[in-house]
Amino acid sequence: MEASEKQIERAILDHLNTWAGCFAWKNQSTAVWDPKKRLFRKPSKYQISGVSDIICITPNGVAVFIEVKSKKGRISKDQELFLDKIEEHNGFAFVARSVDEVIDYFKRHEL
Numbered sequence: 851m852e853a854s855e856k857q858i859e860r861a862i863l864d865h866l867n868t869w870a871g872c873f874a875w876k877n878q879s880t881a882v883w884d885p886k887k888r889l890f891r892k893p894s895k896y897q898i899s900g901v902s903d904i905i906c907i908t909p910n911g912v913a914v915f916i917e918v919k920s921k922k923g924r925i926s927k928d929q930e931l932f933l934d935k936i937e938e939h940n941g942f943a944f945v946a947r948s949v950d951e952v953i954d955y956f957k958r959h960e961l
Contacts, residue, residue, distance in 0.1 A: 871909030900928030
């Protein structure tokens with residue numbers, strides 16, 4: 851049976867938070883129900899769509915943004931734009947489908 855995104859996310863967070871000095875958390879990016887307009891909206895004009903599921907600060911202060919997907923999961927256009935924007939600003943952002951992919955990314959980028 852294939853692992854769900856929530857299971858992969860928990861495994862990645864458990865792993866990241868065992869690294870000495872690493873600080874990682876689940877980013878909550880939910881919309882708010884607007885009963886007058888009968889739709890979901892952003893709670894603030896400063897909130898952006900597509901922010902990664904996990905944000906990690908490494909022991910040397912580098913921020914890493916991780917979008918978690920299952921093996922069959924696809925990123926949305928907003929998620930793709932967010933990842934691209936982080937990379938345009940010389941940041942670290944990627945899609946992970948397993949803990950092993952996170953470990954590999956951190957090793958490749960010497961994080």
